[in-house]
Amino acid sequence: MKPTRDKRRDQRTPPDRRAAPVQHGKRRDEQQAPVHTTEPAAKPRQLTRRDGALPAERLPLILEVAPNRDYALIDSGDGEKLEQYGPYRIVRPEGQAIWQRALPAREWNAADAIFTGDTDEEGLGRWRFPKTPLGETWPMKHDGIDYLGRFTSFRHVGVFPEQASHWDHMAGLIERAKRPVKVLNLFGYTGLASLVAARAGAEVTHVDASKKAIGWARENQEMAGLASKPIRWICEDAMKFAEREERRGNGYDIILFDPPAYGRGPKGEVWQLFEDLPALADICRSILTPKPLAVVLTAYSIRASFFAIHALMRDTFAGMGGAVESGELIIREKSAGRALSTSLFSRWVAA
Numbered sequence: 001m002k003p004t005r006d007k008r009r010d011q012r013t014p015p016d017r018r019a020a021p022v023q024h025g026k027r028r029d030e031q032q033a034p035v036h037t038t039e040p041a042a043k044p045r046q047l048t049r050r051d052g053a054l055p056a057e058r059l060p061l062i063l064e065v066a067p068n069r070d071y072a073l074i075d076s077g078d079g080e081k082l083e084q085y086g087p088y089r090i091v092r093p094e095g096q097a098i099w100q101r102a103l104p105a106r107e108w109n110a111a112d113a114i115f116t117g118d119t120d121e122e123g124l125g126r127w128r129f130p131k132t133p134l135g136e137t138w139p140m141k142h143d144g145i146d147y148l149g150r151f152t153s154f155r156h157v158g159v160f161p162e163q164a165s166h167w168d169h170m171a172g173l174i175e176r177a178k179r180p181v182k183v184l185n186l187f188g189y190t191g192l193a194s195l196v197a198a199r200a201g202a203e204v205t206h207v208d209a210s211k212k213a214i215g216w217a218r219e220n221q222e223m224a225g226l227a228s229k230p231i232r233w234i235c236e237d238a239m240k241f242a243e244r245e246e247r248r249g250n251g252y253d254i255i256l257f258d259p260p261a262y263g264r265g266p267k268g269e270v271w272q273l274f275e276d277l278p279a280l281a282d283i284c285r286s287i288l289t290p291k292p293l294a295v296v297l298t299a300y301s302i303r304a305s306f307f308a309i310h311a312l313m314r315d316t317f318a319g320m321g322g323a324v325e326s327g328e329l330i331i332r333e334k335s336a337g338r339a340l341s342t343s344l345f346s347r348w349v350a351a
Ligand SMILES: C[S@@+](CC[C@H](N)C(=O)[O-])C[C@H]1O[C@@H](n2cnc3c(N)ncnc32)[C@H](O)[C@@H]1O
Pocket: 024, 025, 026, 027, 158, 159, 160, 163, 186, 187, 188, 189, 190, 191, 192, 193, 207, 208, 209, 210, 213, 236, 237, 238, 239, 258, 259, 260, 262, 263, 264, 265, 266, 269, 270, 271
């Protein structure tokens, strides 16, 4: 019998461990160590290899975001990246940029905001504004959808532009379906994917553990003028929500899940990608409608190849037909055309 999430957690965590503050909306590199939770143990999920032919496979697939009028990776190098987010030019650390900058210093010196990461400071204090002090948020657009960019303490700016490749793909599936489509967005953060899906005509359920992120996502819905669109905003642990939908027999045509390597639910539930992803993928399969369209998984900051999540997704969707496509999401740099890889993905797409 496989251990449950909570049993594993109990084995791992010393009983005298004191809880650290919950830090939602952050990727693994920003999280504190796992903490003990008093949540009751969930019923174990038995995972068995599914029968049926494996879906066709397409890999490697590199999905690319090119510089566009809303967002551009202007240049990169020397461990940093220079990006244009709407009106602002922003400099942030980028560990992968081990090459030289292609643009002269004057281009970098024209930045409006620089992430300093000063740990003595909170929030905006971790940013430096060389020209003029800026507010926490600013107006941004994605393909005609208005939303708010924001300077967060953890160097993120409220959007992951590389996800646009998935958003375009999903919007195409929704529009071409020519029938009501239900989308589930797990680990939905500030809601861009939910807004794109709603604008394309889907009924959306957005789940995130962070009350703050849900608040930002709702603000974005208002800002986008999509307040009348059917989006349910749910602050809950992604795994718990998916399990409940399974018990209730609810189904979705498209599921997006973009889990962090490590995260916490609102009641202290621990999410560990390597331990919990197989079960969540399995539940996602069982909460699909009879004629599903796609299940899209993205993984950031993990020590694995896309072959690992590809194998998991193919096994999980055995017997369903269609294809599993896997690879990397990259951003193409404007200055010298270099590719900045941001994440791994694997998606099952119906035939
Ligand atoms: C970085 S974001 C995903 C980005 C988003 N898909 C996008 O492209 O904008 C990861 C999100 O997972 C949420 N999260 C972390 N642990 C969670 C859990 N156990 N259940 C639900 N959401 C969780 C965080 O609050 C955060 O908003």
